[in-house]
Amino acid sequence: MTRFRETAPSIERIDVSAYTVPTDSPESDGTYAWDKTTIAIVEASAGGKRGLGYTYADVATARLAQEMLAQVVTGRDAMNVPACWLAMVEVIRNLGRPGIASMAIAAVDSALWDLKARLLDLPLVTLLGAVRESAAVYGSGGFTSYSREQLQEQLGGWVAQGIPRVKMKIGTHPDADPQRVAQAREAIGPDTELFVDANGAYSRKEALAFASIFAAEYGVTWFEEPVSSDDLEGLRLIRDRAPAGMDIAAGEYGYDSEYFRRMLEAGAVDVLQADATRCAGITGFLRVGALVESRSMPLSSHCGPALHLHACCAVPNFRYMEYFHDHVRIERMFFDGVQSPVKGQLYPDLSRPGMGLEFKRADAARYAV
Secondary structure, X not given: OOOOOOOOOEOOEEEEEEEEEEEEEEEEOOOOEEEEEEEEEEEEEEOOEEEEEEEEOOHHHHHHHHHHHHHHHOOOEOOOHHHHHHHHXXXXXXXXXXXXXXXXXXXXXXXXXXXXXXXXOOEHHHHHOOOOOOEEEEEEEOOOOOOHHHHHHHHHHHHHOOOOEEEEEOOOOHHHHHHHHHHHHHHHOOOOEEEEEOOOOOOHHHHHHHHHHHXXXXXXXXXXXXXXXOOHHHHHHHHHHOXXXXXXXXXXXXXXXXXXXXXXXXXXXXXEEEOOOXXXXXXXXXXXXXXXXXXXXXXXXXXXXXXXXXXXXXXXXXXXXXXXXXXXXXXHHHEEOOOOOEOOEEOOOOOOOEOOOEEOHHHHHHHEO
């Protein structure tokens, strides 16, 4: 039998743009405050198709993608995304892997996966290999800058939409946190799961004390970054002593497999989190998924729900997607095809190729950097 393969299209060009969008209200967590968010968008072209990828990062990330990564992948086989990914990882060696370099790779890599799926006229989840038809989400926001009214309206609004789990920020004013958590519980009722995220604001002893209060009095079942995610010993301590039924989660600041491997080897978390817009894209996210699966632990995605949806439906040991207020708002502003939760689940649109997103260029133009 004669074997043959049609010539695959080469990547013709990489276009990069960046946009800064003001928040709809001042936002803060236990260790940071912000009033705007920058999104770097990459478009990859080949064979008459255009793939879309993005990351949430400083405009410097967009510059790195345009000035260094674009030339690395242009001309390569559009079907060989992992080879492109490896070439990008190699070329940024002297810049350092964590930080903007990995986020720039993430934007290009996700655009290349979207492009490949479009060239094959397939939804990305079909190309990756679906293991589930939908991904469970939790509503995420509840910023420490919010008033009681804002906090309760947002969290209660997600419950009214049918989302059975929500997460709020804590840690800016620790003494007020039990009262704020009580206000959240009042708004969402007794049957909705309540998660809290300190973003590393607490000391070990504070975190242990609050874990007991949050679990016993308000039924909190998820405690994210009770201490710094760099304090693996502290995370392990809190995980070992946390009340039964409370999961300790962290990992959103991971940029490479070694970071996640160290966290897993330390036994630091019950649920590992990864962010495809930080950990070098869809390729990086799938690599973390394999690492987590080898440890028989669950993986959850951090922020950027529209970019994560198809990948989360292809990861075996998946737990939850973060339906983050700030990013949901931007993704709806910038892209057609963004999915809305149905009874707490996001479903990929299998009628559209790639990630199913189309860039609303005219709508985004006013925010261009």
